Amino acid sequence: AQTVTQSQPEMSVQEAETVTLSCTYDTSESDYYLFWYKQPPSRQMILVIRQEAYKQQNATENRFSVNFQKAAKSFSLKISDSQLGDAAMYFCAYRSSTGNQFYFGTGTSLTVIP
Amino acid sequence: KAGVTQTPRYLIKTRGQQVTLSCSPISGHRSVSWYQQTPGQGLQFLFEYFSETQRNKGNFPGRFSGRQFSNSRSEMNVSTLELGDSALYLCASSRWSLLRGDTDTQYFGPGTRLTVL
Numbered sequence: 001a002q003t004v005t006q007s008q009p010e011m012s013v014q015e016a017e018t019v020t021l022s023c024t025y026d027t028s029e030s031d032y033y034l035f036w037y038k039q040p041p042s043r044q045m046i047l048v049i050r051q052e053a054y055k056q057q058n059a060t061e062n063r064f065s066v067n068f069q070k071a072a073k074s075f076s077l078k079i080s081d082s083q084l085g086d087a088a089m090y091f092c093a094y095r096s097s098t099g100n101q102f103y104f105g106t107g108t109s110l111t112v113i114p
Numbered sequence: 115k116a117g118v119t120q121t122p123r124y125l126i127k128t129r130g131q132q133v134t135l136s137c138s139p140i141s142g143h144r145s146v147s148w149y150q151q152t153p154g155q156g157l158q159f160l161f162e163y164f165s166e167t168q169r170n171k172g173n174f175p176g177r178f179s180g181r182q183f184s185n186s187r188s189e190m191n192v193s194t195l196e197l198g199d200s201a202l203y204l205c206a207s208s209r210w211s212l213l214r215g216d217t218d219t220q221y222f223g224p225g226t227r228l229t230v231l
Contacts, residue, residue: 045222104157
């Protein structure tokens with residue numbers, strides 16, 4: 001089974017600053033999908049950003065962008081101009097191109113300091 | 115468009131009882147996946163249903179079962195509850211992608227918090 005590793009259990013960032021969350025994964029597949037999800041405290045998990053492995057261009061959604069390094073099997077999330085509302089648990093997830101099973105990392109808890 | 119809904123939001127049961135959780139996917143989504151989330155184990159995949167058929171199954175005992183109805187709504191059942199079943203149970207739905215010939219991004223519901231005493 002694929003494994004997803006988030007080596008930073010906790011991170012903190014000053015408001016308006018930039019922070020990068022790390023994610024690595026293990027797979028023998030060449031085609032797959034990667035996701036970052038955000039889960040605020042006691043709230044619903046929401047999709048932050050999605051990357052298709054066959055696309056070399058890094059995905060971007062407003063203040064959120066990824067650094068996808070396929071050869072290194074690395075998928076980091078950069079949050080620019082951090083806001084208080086960005087405080088949450090962030091999960092990295094892998095999905096094979098065949099089958100709808102997602103594999104999640106253990107999460108990184110992000111604190112935004114005013 | 116309404117999001118994924120789960121009922122009930124909170125449940126308290128005692129050991130040995132059984133419980134049924136319900137999930138209504140986003141309109142038009144035919145795939146429903148279930149996850150167990152605990153502080154110690156993180157997010158663990160339970161199973162996925164697509165068009166009323168179980169398509170994938172995680173590594174959970176047979177006490178955990180599910181089904182999907184023709185309107186894509188899904189239920190998850192846990193029998194003979196154990197203390198270790200206390201968790202947040204998340205449901206996620208995804209739509210069929212014609213381009214990919216498979217389902218796509220998962221969208222999560224708010225979860226059902228199950229406490230087993």
